[in-house]
Amino acid sequence: MKIQDWEMLATLYATENITQAAHRLFLSQPTLTSRLKKLENYYGVQLIIRKQRGITFTPEGEQLAQHAKKMLYEQRKIEERLHNMKEQVAGTIRVGVSNFFALNKMPKLLRLFKQSYPNVEFQVVTGWSSEMHRLILNNDVHIGFIKGDYVWNENKDLLYEEEICIASPWDFTWKDLPDLPRIDYYTDEKMRSIVDQWWYSNYKQTPNINIQVSQVETCKEMIINGLGYAILANLVVRPYPELIIKPLQHPSGKAITRKTWMYYHEDTLQLNIVHAFVRFIQTLDVKAL
Incomplete structure (x- = not known):
């Protein structure tokens, strides 16, 4: 197989959909289907089964897809080693970023880093x-730039810690909160757990949620426009002094907070590009950006 075949199989395996895979690979569907058919003819086996929605891999296809993923990983590693041998900070760094961090922090970080290392992608x-x-x-x-504490036995650096708070367009008392209109938004399980645990430790009633949105940024705009209060991280609403903001607290009186971390593997620091980026982040006050 060629590297293009590895990429095709790995993408099909990830999406389980020919249309989505073709879109990701910048191919037409007929071209992708033709390449897949040639691969099946070469190995003499059927690789996928078409369903009403999407595809599923045959056992032979599953084996070949896993091989393709392994080969792509090995290809990336050798390319990184070759770049590293040049003793310069160049090449491509792969970063996974939580949604809020991606919107509010990452563009500035990348711009600043590329000012010092223009050959990095x-x-x-x-x-x-x-x-x-x-x-x-x-x-x-x-x-990985990640909010919350996850199981991780390798390197991680704390970037900042922020309070979880009530943000409201009008003043309120804690006892009246269950009767006030609340705006809710989709978030990850750890944030949902923090909010729900605090709520049901303080109130017997369910919250009066009258607006449900998909993104925290949309939720923020709803608050600003006087449609209700929300429970979210302080950094989201900190730039808006017109809002009433009160931090959530543990029974001890200590503020409930959530941490944002930079996760990375120790062995990746052997790559000049990763080493430079990690050291760059460690010198910054990321919260203040």
Whole structure:
């Protein structure tokens, strides 16, 4: 197989959809289908089964897809080693970034880093912190910027800690909170657990959620426009002094906080590009950006 075949199989395996895979690979569907058919003819086996929605791999296809993923990983490693032998900071660094960090911090960090290292390119994947944790565990990215504490036995640096708070367009008392209109948003399981645990430790009633949105940024705009309060991380609403912001607290009176970390593997520091980027982040006050 050629590297293009590895990429095709790995992408098909990840998406389980020919249309999505063709889009990711910048191919037409007929071209991808033709290449897949040639591969099946070469090995003399059927690799996929078409379903009403998407595809599934045959046992033979599953074996070949796993081989393709392994070969792509080995290809990336040898390319990185060759770049590293040049003793210069160049090449591509792969980064997994939680959604809020990607929107509010990452563009500035990349711009500042490229000012010092213009020959560096970035592959950035964004999503929930749980997804970024999985990527760094599987070595799919060099570095993960992740909110919350996940199981991790290698290197991680604390970038900042922020309070979880109530943000409201009007003043309120804690006892009235269950009756006030609340705006909710989709978030990762760890943040949801923090919020729910605090709520049901303080109130018997369920919250009066009358607006549900998909992104925390949309939620913020709803608050600013006077449609309700929300429970979110302080950094989201810190730039808006017109809002009433009160931190959540443990029974002890200590503020409830959430940490943002930089996760990375020790062995990736052998790569000049990763070593330079990690050291660059360690010198910054990321929270203040």
